[in-house]
Amino acid sequence: MYTYIPNTPDDERQMLEAIGVSSIDELFKDIPENVKLNRELNLHPSMSELEVSRYLTKLAQKNKSINQMTCFLGAGAYDHYIPSIIGHITSKSEFYTSYTPYQPEVSQGTLRYIFEYQTLICNLTGMDVSNASLYDGGTAIAEAAFMAADITRRKQIIISKTVNPQYREILKTYAHLQNLEIVEVDEEGGVTNLEELREKLSDKTAAVIVQNPNFFGIIEDLKAIEEVTHSIKKTLLIASMNPISLGLLKKPSTLGVDIVVGEGQPLGVSLQFGGPYLGYIATKKEFMRKMPGRIVGETVDLDGNRGYVLTLQAREQHIRREKATSNICSNQGLNTLAAVVYLVSLGKKGLREVAIQSAQKAHYAFKQITKSGKYKPLFDKPFFMEFAVTSDLAPDKVSKALLDEDILGGYALEKDYPQYKNGILYAVTEKRTKEEIDKLSSVLEGII
Amino acid sequence: MRKYNKLVFELSRPGRKAYKLPKLDVEEVKLGEIIPSEYLSDEELDLPEVSEVDIIRHYTNLANLNYGVDTGFYPLGSCTMKYNPKINEDMAGLDGFKNIHPLQPEETVQGALRLMYELDQALCEISGMDKMTLQPAAGAHGELTGLALIKAYHENRGDTKRTKIIVPDSAHGTNPASAKVAGFDIIEIKSTEEGLVDVESLKAALNDEVAGLMLTNPNTLGLFEREIVEIAELVHEAGGLLYYDGANANAILGKVRPGDMGFDVVHFNLHKTFSTPHGGGGPGSGPVGVKKILMDYLPTPTVEKDGDRYYLNYDIPHSVGRMKDFYGHFGILVRAYTYILTMGKDGLNRISDMAVLNANYLASKLKAHYNLAKDTIYKHEFVMAGLIKSDLSEVTTLDVAKRLLDYGYHPPTIYFPLIVHEALMTEPTESESKETLDEFADILIKIAEEAKNQPELLKEAPHNTPVKRLDETTAARKPVLKYEG
Numbered sequence: 012m013y014t015y016i017p018n019t020p021d022d023e024r025q026m027l028e029a030i031g032v033s034s035i036d037e038l039f040k041d042i043p044e045n046v047k048l049n050r051e052l053n054l055h056p057s058m059s060e061l062e063v064s065r066y067l068t069k070l071a072q073k074n075k076s077i078n079q080m081t082c083f084l085g086a087g088a089y090d091h092y093i094p095s096i097i098g099h100i101t102s103k104s105e106f107y108t109s110y111t112p113y114q115p116e117v118s119q120g121t122l123r124y125i126f127e128y129q130t131l132i133c134n135l136t137g138m139d140v141s142n143a144s145l146y147d148g149g150t151a152i153a154e155a156a157f158m159a160a161d162i163t164r165r166k167q168i169i170i171s172k173t174v175n176p177q178y179r180e181i182l183k184t185y186a187h188l189q190n191l192e193i194v195e196v197d198e199e200g201g202v203t204n205l206e207e208l209r210e211k212l213s214d215k216t217a218a219v220i221v222q223n224p225n226f227f228g229i230i231e232d233l234k235a236i237e238e239v240t241h242s243i244k245k246t247l248l249i250a251s252m253n254p255i256s257l258g259l260l261k262k263p264s265t266l267g268v269d270i271v272v273g274e275g276q277p278l279g280v281s282l283q284f285g286g287p288y289l290g291y292i293a294t295k296k297e298f299m300r301k302m303p304g305r306i307v308g309e310t311v312d313l314d315g316n317r318g319y320v321l322t323l324q325a326r327e328q329h330i331r332r333e334k335a336t337s338n339i340c341s342n343q344g345l346n347t348l349a350a351v352v353y354l355v356s357l358g359k360k361g362l363r364e365v366a367i368q369s370a371q372k373a374h375y376a377f378k379q380i381t382k383s384g385k386y387k388p389l390f391d392k393p394f395f396m397e398f399a400v401t402s403d404l405a406p407d408k409v410s411k412a413l414l415d416e417d418i419l420g421g422y423a424l425e426k427d428y429p430q431y432k433n434g435i436l437y438a439v440t441e442k443r444t445k446e447e448i449d450k451l452s453s454v455l456e457g458i459i
Numbered sequence: 460m461r462k463y464n465k466l467v468f469e470l471s472r473p474g475r476k477a478y479k480l481p482k483l484d485v486e487e488v489k490l491g492e493i494i495p496s497e498y499l500s501d502e503e504l505d506l507p508e509v510s511e512v513d514i515i516r517h518y519t520n521l522a523n524l525n526y527g528v529d530t531g532f533y534p535l536g537s538c539t540m541k542y543n544p545k546i547n548e549d550m551a552g553l554d555g556f557k558n559i560h561p562l563q564p565e566e567t568v569q570g571a572l573r574l575m576y577e578l579d580q581a582l583c584e585i586s587g588m589d590k591m592t593l594q595p596a597a598g599a600h601g602e603l604t605g606l607a608l609i610k611a612y613h614e615n616r617g618d619t620k621r622t623k624i625i626v627p628d629s630a631h632g633t634n635p636a637s638a639k640v641a642g643f644d645i646i647e648i649k650s651t652e653e654g655l656v657d658v659e660s661l662k663a664a665l666n667d668e669v670a671g672l673m674l675t676n677p678n679t680l681g682l683f684e685r686e687i688v689e690i691a692e693l694v695h696e697a698g699g700l701l702y703y704d705g706a707n708a709n710a711i712l713g714k715v716r717p718g719d720m721g722f723d724v725v726h727f728n729l730h731k732t733f734s735t736p737h738g739g740g741g742p743g744s745g746p747v748g749v750k751k752i753l754m755d756y757l758p759t760p761t762v763e764k765d766g767d768r769y770y771l772n773y774d775i776p777h778s779v780g781r782m783k784d785f786y787g788h789f790g791i792l793v794r795a796y797t798y799i800l801t802m803g804k805d806g807l808n809r810i811s812d813m814a815v816l817n818a819n820y821l822a823s824k825l826k827a828h829y830n831l832a833k834d835t836i837y838k839h840e841f842v843m844a845g846l847i848k849s850d851l852s853e854v855t856t857l858d859v860a861k862r863l864l865d866y867g868y869h870p871p872t873i874y875f876p877l878i879v880h881e882a883l884m885t886e887p888t889e890s891e892s893k894e895t896l897d898e899f900a901d902i903l904i905k906i907a908e909e910a911k912n913q914p915e916l917l918k919e920a921p922h923n924t925p926v927k928r929l930d931e932t933t934a935a936r937k938p939v940l941k942y943e944g
Binding site for chain 2: 012013014015016017018022023025026027029030031032035037038039040041042043045046047048051052053054056057058060063064066067068069070071072073074076077078080082084086087088090092094096100101102103104105106107108109110111112113114115116117118119120121123124125126127129130131133134135140141143144146147148149150156177178179180183184188189191210219230234244258261264273274281282283285286287288289299301305306308309310311312314316317318319320321322323324325327328329330331332333334335337338339340341343344345346348351352354355356357358359360362363364365367368370371372374375393407410411414419422431439440441444445446448
């Protein structure tokens with residue numbers, strides 16, 4: 012007997028009898044003999060919970076967690092504080108053991124928090140509509156690019172090299188599938204080269220994609236980028252934005268951005284080695300019916316009571332099959348809930364405070380690290396909570412010296428930006444203390 | 460219970476809060492000195508102000524409006540709503556798995572890489588494939604990845620006219636949608652009367668423009684494609700590749716492997732077959748396995764082993780690129796691997812025994828009351844074509860489904876597959892006991908009686924859910940997609 016399989020041998024016998032077959036094997040007689048496995052799988056036999064737990068705990072202990080190190084690593088995934096309340100709510104099994112809310116009468120819990128999520132994303136970005144979330148920040152960019160190509164009936168996407176290199180790689184992979192042309196615009200001094208953008212833009216361009224704050228942590232001049240982008244009729248501006256930065260930066264809606272996307276991980280989702288996270292996407296009302304993925308809408312029931320349903324489903328694969336706006340048939344459900352609980356926990360004041368503390372601490376760290384001149388700023392531009400420095404030291408050596416002191420150092424830029432050979436990108440969240448930052452700078456100072 | 464009908468925004472009161480940060484301990488500089496003021500917002504954030512108690516009560520009340528596998532029987536066909544073991548959650552919550560950064564030095568994440576490597580190997584053994592990518596975020600994303608691989612394979616051989624993908628009319632909606640997103644044209648082929656691939660139609664559709672065939676086996680009718688060997692040969696002879704949609708893999712664990720049936724690329728839904736939670740719509744995970752001929756096209760990175768060291772391999776000669784951030788839904792991978800270890804080779808085999816036994820047993824009990832083929836053997840699911848008496852035409856499958864809600868059950872998948880009129884697609888899974896199936900069958904039979912004697916009871920159902928039937932037409936015509944206050 013197995014813990015998760017309740018039928019007993021006696022049940023089995025009675026059931027076979029009712030079906031009118033003599034053995035379970037008979038139920039598999041429709042599988043041709045010549046392809047049947049006819050041997051045991053070459054796997055371990057079943058194990059007790061204690062054995063499984065012991066084995067996996069041992070594997071987990073081979074990893075060094077950010078609770079055993081002080082984390083100054085970001086580059087797309089951030090160590091913000093996650094309030095206790097989030098785990099307590101997402102571990103309610105009525106939430107996590109349910110499916111996509113196809114039967115709205117018994118799914119009002121899920122539908123309501125998705126509706127709240129859509130509202131929160133709209134309020135944060137200033138945009139008119141949000142969907143119920145996408146896989147992650149990278150695929151959200153690819154989906155937004157497809158959306159822009161569909162809206163404008165154009166095949167060229169321009170993306171700045173200050174966008175997260177992984178996101179650009181995903182975009183290229185997706186774009187190849189639909190023969191979209193990807194044109195990259197170089198960076199200059201850590202920001203998008205506006206002149207080059209102006210030159211490359213044409214009436215073939217469906218969209219310009221930028222990230223703000225960009226991969227180097229620098230705040231781009233979104234207004235200027237918007238003006239250049241919209242100098243071409245119909246071309247759309249897509250901006251990928253860290254949602255925490257929206258605690259203090261201008262709303263993208265006020266800067267003329269057409270589609271806002273981003274990685275929602277900073278909103279209360281654990282780092283867990285890169286996923287699952289969630290991608291958000293929000294846009295103007297006129298593009299609502301071109302959005303990919305699930306969307307929840309408000310309506311009333313037969314008695315006139317307020318209720319919520321999946322809506323605008325005529326865009327989706329289960330109705331439209333190959334004519335759908337996207338093949339996506341899930342959202343990030345539980346992580347959407349985590350983001351909602353994070354945003355309502357922090358609320359009007361808290362998100363701003365997290366953003367400000369992160370910025371203040373990052374600037375303090377920047378000042379400490381660059382004080383002696385051993386580490387020089389790579390760029391001279393305003394940044395949010397990440398900054399890049401360079402030195403004569405190889406990043407590997409720096410990383411190792413920091414690890415020896417239980418510090419998880421920054422991201423080496425060389426792999427993606429060969430011109431910044433010894434450049435390292437550090438992230439500082441509100442979680443870091445002055446003591447930790449001082450230790451980082453003193454260990455850095457001592458590396459020879 | 461009172462009917463809870465609030466949104467969190469309606470609980471907001473100025474001045475309430477549910478957080479407290481430590482005091483800023485570094486010297487504070489004026490914000491305008493570090494970030495130019497033209498970049499800074501001067502508006503207040505439009506977020507609610509609530510206390511922690513408000514939040515907990517609100518979401519506890521919302522949870523009470525939901526129905527999950529832990530609430531009761533959830534026989535959604537092709538969704539495999541099996542029990543989500545609790546130890547899976549605990550393992551994913553271990554500090555060494557939950558709190559590691561994806562860009563940490565490899566030597567600090569050897570346990571995580573090893574888990575991914577071992578899961579890769581286990582899934583290869585279960586599917587009969589040679590190598591997996593664990594990157595895809597969901598089933599549909601796995602399909603897109605697999606199709607990208609098929610495309611790259613033909614392109615690399617200079618076989619650029621292969622622009623079409625064949626999909627049976629019984630396929631999941633994601634199949635044609637994914638093929639379209641992957642830049643293919645779709646050829647839909649009809650099923651036979653019985654609901655299997657019509658081999659003659661397939662033959663007629665095959666030519667040198669076909670890149671591949673997407674197939675679910677057992678298919679969405681719960682039927683095993685008996686002619687799979689011939690189908691595979693035909694597709695391969697025509698120069699195409701075979702894609703296995705693993706949505707229905709719960710029927711075949713340890714019985715038959717997609718790789719042995721002739722499939723070249725496979726995706727699994729870890730949130731179906733391998734018990735990770737559906738989470739109200741996600742996150743799922745859709746690893747893709749390939750035969751050797753497609754290994755050089757896999758997305759980067761894959762996880763490899765060199766002696767005792769595990770590492771991320773970015774050196775794949777003809778890689779399609781990258782399908783997603785980092786390495787996939789690692790937290791979901793931990794849960795799935797926990798399940799595979801727990802069940803082992805014997806337990807996985809037993810899962811399919813019981814999933815298939817349960818489906819056939821339930822079907823046998825309902826045959827007299829709902830439209831079902833007489834002597835068919837089903838695999839993990841079966842599809843009823845509505846109630847038997849056609850003179851009850853005013854009672855639809857939707858009414859039956861809504862009435863089931865009154866009796867405390869989640870209904871089967873309805874109106875899918877599209878080729879079955881008034882379809883009720885039912886997948887009990889191995890998690891259910893004979894008593895549960897008996898009770899469910901009794902209720903469905905009772906509903907069939909009600910349909911005869913009190914049809915209005917069904918037309919107006921559900922009667923005792925938190926809300927009644929919702930006006931979906933107005934929702935789509937006049938969309939209200941956010942709270943306006």
